[in-house]
Amino acid sequence: MQEHLANGATRLHVWRLVRAFAVPPPMIETSTARRAAGDWAGACAAAHVDVDLNLRRLARQRGPDLAARIRADLRHLAPDLLRWHLPRIGPDGLLRPGLTVALARYEDAGLTLVARTPPAWAAGGQRFSLTLWDGETGGRHPDRHFRLDLHRHLWDARRAGELRDRAAGDWAHEARQVFPDAPTVLVKAGARRLLLDVRAGAARAARSRDPRLPVLPHASTWPAPDLELLEEGLIEPGDLHPLVAAALAPGHARARAPVRPGDARIVDCRGTPHRIGLVGGVLCALDHDPAQLRREELLAALGGPPLPCLRAIDQAHRHPEDLDDVRARLDHGDAAGALAAVEDLLGPDALLRAGALREALETAAERRIRHGLFRAGLNPTR
Incomplete structure (x- = not known):
């Protein structure tokens, strides 16, 4: 695979x-x-x-x-x-x-x-x-x-433990598992097509395609990625x-730290750790006074380097393409997880302002609708 x-x-x-x-x-x-x-x-x-x-x-x-x-x-x-x-x-x-x-x-x-x-x-x-x-x-x-x-x-949950014995991608071992009666199987490894002598464990180039030969599945030809x-x-x-x-890895339990959506986020602000967090549903720089923030916003508008705390807030609201975990969750169909990741940063009660992030979440919802049309036998691209 x-x-x-x-x-x-x-x-x-x-x-x-x-x-x-x-x-x-x-x-x-x-x-x-x-x-x-x-x-x-x-x-x-x-x-x-x-x-x-x-x-x-x-x-x-x-x-x-x-x-x-x-x-x-x-x-x-x-x-x-x-x-x-x-x-x-x-x-x-x-x-x-x-x-x-x-x-x-x-x-x-x-x-x-x-x-x-x-x-x-x-x-x-x-x-x-x-x-x-x-x-x-x-x-x-x-x-x-x-x-x-x-x-x-x-x-199959009953047989999941067999992965340990079959994770190495040993062709001959796998061939004996999946085709116990076959003397020869066809193996596709990258761009190569090989004939594997199951008993001897030796492979040679396949010079012709014989549809009668069993094909060793891809899951048998590579080590398991988790291994x-x-x-x-x-x-x-x-x-x-x-x-x-x-x-x-027997004996190792899945352990993940609990997520607390309301926690402040720490930002390295010109060498000093500062907090950004939710205040009244708005993400704010907690360790800067309003007058300093107004000056920094004016300097940024005139072309100066933005304050790291303000840059982090702007990134969260306007540039989700830089938030790797949010983008990855959206790519893999986990819109709920992407929204949870946003809430982890902005807080659960924050209003999601118009921008690329909201558009991406709306696109994820549209994909669900398109998939429903596909399952109903309709091609939404027509």
Whole structure:
């Protein structure tokens, strides 16, 4: 899955960004609580996963036994863990668009449980959907290179602990896990296509494409990014998804400092630590008297260097492109988290004045509407 991101250290820094913002802790906590209570649909809603299947209708049409099997898988689906592991692309580590990923196959019934990411034009706000694919009623075919039915530990909470044994990206080991009866498998590594002798563990260049050969999924061909991040010291075990941390760093609990929205922010103001904070719903420089602030504002208007406290206030209100955490949360579809980050700086009762930040938050809401049109079968770009 990492093939679609940048290479080397840059790639790992992209993954660190993804781990910080793509699956926020409140999403994980809420989704986990609903899953533990047996509410799989509620868990999906909490993880921003749209459910496009009806088990009652399926039971009437195909029988209760099939519906019960699918329901059992859905009850153990951790949609937040699935979001954590879905394929991503650079440069920002967003979900790979237009992808259909198999999660579970019910071959006797000709059905596959799949996750689908919307096409790029849909601007889905990093939402994705869950549905059943029967191979006949249209829709994108499940991608041979992304088969999480062969990597259930990346979405099934019961098997999440298997990640520790399968995180290294050992091709031969993985091939024996996913295709135990295949003597040879096809491996796509970057731009290369290789034939892997499973028993010998040796690979050679593939000179032709044989569609009959099983394809080793991308999740088998690269070390897990979380393992690499831990080994490079770019992330702490407490920053991982709890199920991932339990597999890769047993005994380390997720721990994040509580956020207190009303706290003042400290600014280095010409060598002196000063506070900016909310007063009557307005962000103010708390350690400057009004007369000094008026003089500084006049000097800035005449072209002088702005006071650092005033620059921080202006940045918060007018230049959210410089607030990396707000931008990253918006990019990864976490509008609520972006607003919370703003409130952390401005305070929960502050009025969000017109500007780039409010426009960005409004755009996030518009993406949700566009994604709804896409799910309804309408192309809003037409």
